[in-house]
Amino acid sequence: MKKTLNLTWNTLNNLENIYGESFYLLDSEKFKKNYNEFLKSFRKIYPNSFIAYSYKTNYIPKLCKLVNQMGGYAEVVSEMEFNLAIKIGVTPKKIIYNGPYKSENSIKKCLLNGGMVNLDSLSEVDIIEKIAHKYPKINMSVGLRCNFDIGTPLISRFGLDINEFSEAFKRINKIRNINVKGIHCHFPNRSLETFISRIDKMLYLSKKFFKNSPEFIDIGGGYFGKMDLVLKKQFNCEIPSYQEYADIIATKIENAYKNINNSKKPKLFLEPGTALVADTMKFVVKVISTKNVRNKCIAIVSGSKFNISPTSDTINLPIKVYRQCRKNIANKQKTIDIAGYTCIENDYLYKKYKGNLEIGDYIVFNNVGSYSLVMKPPFILPNCAAIEHSPKKGYNIIKRQENLKDIFNTFRF
Ligand SMILES: Cc1ncc(COP(=O)(O)O)c(C=O)c1O
Known part of the structure; x- marks a missing residue:
């Protein structure tokens, strides 16, 4: 045609x-443009920023492949999505496995292949304890998804609240072949104000729980995409640009770690779905x-x-x-x-x-x-x-x- x-x-x-x-x-050219522009907005301020594209938002294989070609990570929330990432050629080391329902088998598959699993509950701590004991010679990495108040009425059902978070951290630290490499959060709100409390609380937890800096801080998704005025007017908050999100998030993490050698600075993971694809x-x-x-x-x-x-x-x-x-x-x-x-x-x-x-x-x-x-x-x-x-x-x-x-x-x- x-x-x-x-x-x-x-x-x-x-x-x-x-x-x-x-x-x-x-329009996959637009998707590529969005990806590059989003990443550039963050890297300008904090060069150690990475995109982990949220597969669930739109897992058209063509888009997932483009992310892989452009150097991005795959953010998956099910065994199906994990398998899709593998099928299109993503190395397990570039898969971040989130979500509230992960089968033991899929957690094992991800960990044994070098992928990152962000644990959502103490039950998942039980699972990784079992896997770690079964495979004592393999070193595995996990992250912990944190749940805290970001000043909105909604009590999120995802991640570990502070007490359970401390318990998970202590339990995992006792396991020789598993390391907590970082922390993760995700909330559905898209306004800039909620990102201020997100990054502030994540930086507080990083300092409190990690002797040195964590290997990564994953601030999740939840960013608005680009849209016309007719659509903007229908939301009850201002629609921030990519750069406005970056100015808050990347600047705060850059300031928090400015005195640390570049090679020791945590990776900042961003998990946009809507922002790139809508x-x-x-x-x-x-x-x-x-x-x-x-x-x-x-x-x-x-x-x-x-x-x-x-x-x-x-x-x-x-x-x-x-x-x-x-x-x-x-x-x-x-x-x-x-x-x-x-x-x-x-x-x-x-x-x-x-x-x-x-x-x-x-x-x-x-x-x-x-x-x-x-x-x-x-x-x-x-x-x-x-x-x-x-x-x-x-x-x-x-x-x-x-x-x-x-x-x-x-x-x-
Ligand atoms: C853990 C996680 N990361 C990223 C996203 C992507 O969010 P969005 O499509 O709003 O960017 C979601 C969406 O629910 C999520 O649960």
């Missing part, structure tokens, strides 16, 4: 004829029918909110409508709710769209790269195709449309 990135109704119609009535579009994907749907129910205008489309933001009911993502060039279309502005194909009553992709929508129009949703394709359930319809578009190579499939066999392969008939 033509190698233009300028979408038109005709381009979208051609893509529909090949890939189906809804599909994702991925604005690299679009989702394309077609208007299938329109109706008016007691003065409420509804347009039903070939996608669902489960394709774009399964966890949010409040955000209207930026959209653009593409219409076939025809004459004499009534263009009276209406207020329209854009509804999905599922039978869920509140499956709306966009509320109160002001304009006019007609059958056959395409609607392109922006900023759909995070927690979308990976969270789409096989509910009512299998997932749609994902296509990469680049000025150099045109349009290329990176995930084909799923079919009945993909969904029912695991069932017995």
